[in-house]
Amino acid sequence: MTARTRSAPSAPARRRALGRARSSLLAGGLAALLTGCGGGALPPAPAADHAAPAPAGQAARVDLTGLPEASTFGDLDGAAADPAPQVGTDGVVLRVEHDVAVHDAPGGAPFARLPATQLGNPTWVPLIARQGGWGQVLLPSRPNSSTGWIRIDGAPITQARTPYHVDVDVDARRLVVWEGDRNVGSWTVGVGSSDSPTPRGRTYLMAAIEETVTKFSPIILPLGTHSETFNSYGGGPGTVALHGWPDPAVFGEAASDGCVRVPPDALRLLSTLPLGTLVLLH
Known part of the structure; x- marks a missing residue:
């Protein structure tokens, strides 16, 4: 296969x-x-219309060692539930170029690691909220409707819109x-x-x-x-x-x-x- x-x-x-x-x-x-x-x-x-890299900058380094993986195989006890589970988005999606930390709030504590691939595919996640240089995204892990915040300003992230x-x-x-x-x-x-x-x-x-x-x-x-x-x-x-x-x-x-x-x-x-x-x- x-x-x-x-x-x-x-x-x-x-x-x-x-x-x-x-x-x-x-x-x-x-x-x-x-x-x-x-x-x-x-x-x-x-497919990304008008794909563009995130703005340049220095994202704070986070030690990813020991953080549970935010993948379809993961179970994230620290993840907040989707605040609007039946609301659309503006179509912005984020490509995670390298593993990044997932935080419980903008600038908050990291509780998971979002990997650059999911099931052999590049990781793309929908952006559901933005605050400054941070974005709240849907996560593929249990429990269903898990979300988290990732640094998008200066991080290894590509933004696009579908x-x-x-x-x-x-x-x-x-x-x-x-x-x-x-x-x-x-x-x-x-x-x-x-x-x-x-x-x-x-x-x-x-x-x-x-x-x-x-x-x-x-x-x-x-x-x-x-x-x-x-x-x-x-x-x-x-x-x-x-x-x-x-x-x-x-x-x-x-x-x-x-x-x-x-x-x-x-x-x-x-x-x-x-x-x-x-x-x-x-």
Whole structure:
């Protein structure tokens, strides 16, 4: 199994970069991650409109040694909950170029380390608030809706903006992709069963994985949220994803283990969206 990564500053550049050489992951590292929900590996890079590096400056050095990792495998007791879990953002996403400290407030105590990669993909997280040279971001760890503050002024951070967001009405079993105020696609989807419901709240496209192990979906799109029923999917961390399904009878049904099952044309569009794109589950 291989994972391939790329990066592009704009949507056209992202499309031109599809199919170019990507980096390899250790075989088997992702195979079990989404078993029961998905598995495999390939990231399309986040599309970033008008990407630009953060302003130059001297960020205070923080010793990252011993800080728990803010990844999909992490559990962060010190993380504050998302203050507005059903509110959109202005589309700003941050690329973490190197591991950075996550703080409990602007200039506050560090409680985690946000790594530069997630599941072999570059780390892009949505910015949900800003204060001075600090940004509050959504984190991919448990508990769901975890947030933290990272230094963005003078830190190894690239800022970009995506015009897209994804809206999933779990009760109506409907997924809509928006580009600004324009609906660019709407589909009936499958969602979690009553015993393993799809989690609600504000999350984001964390990674993209090309399936090479099973055949239920050619691409898996893990989100920065987790099942609240299962601690694990097949040995992985119980990461919820958007993915396809071979039997169209599941669309419109509540029968998954928490993931959102989407039709092939929806998956094709979703797999072109930037990493870090906001996904509202409600």
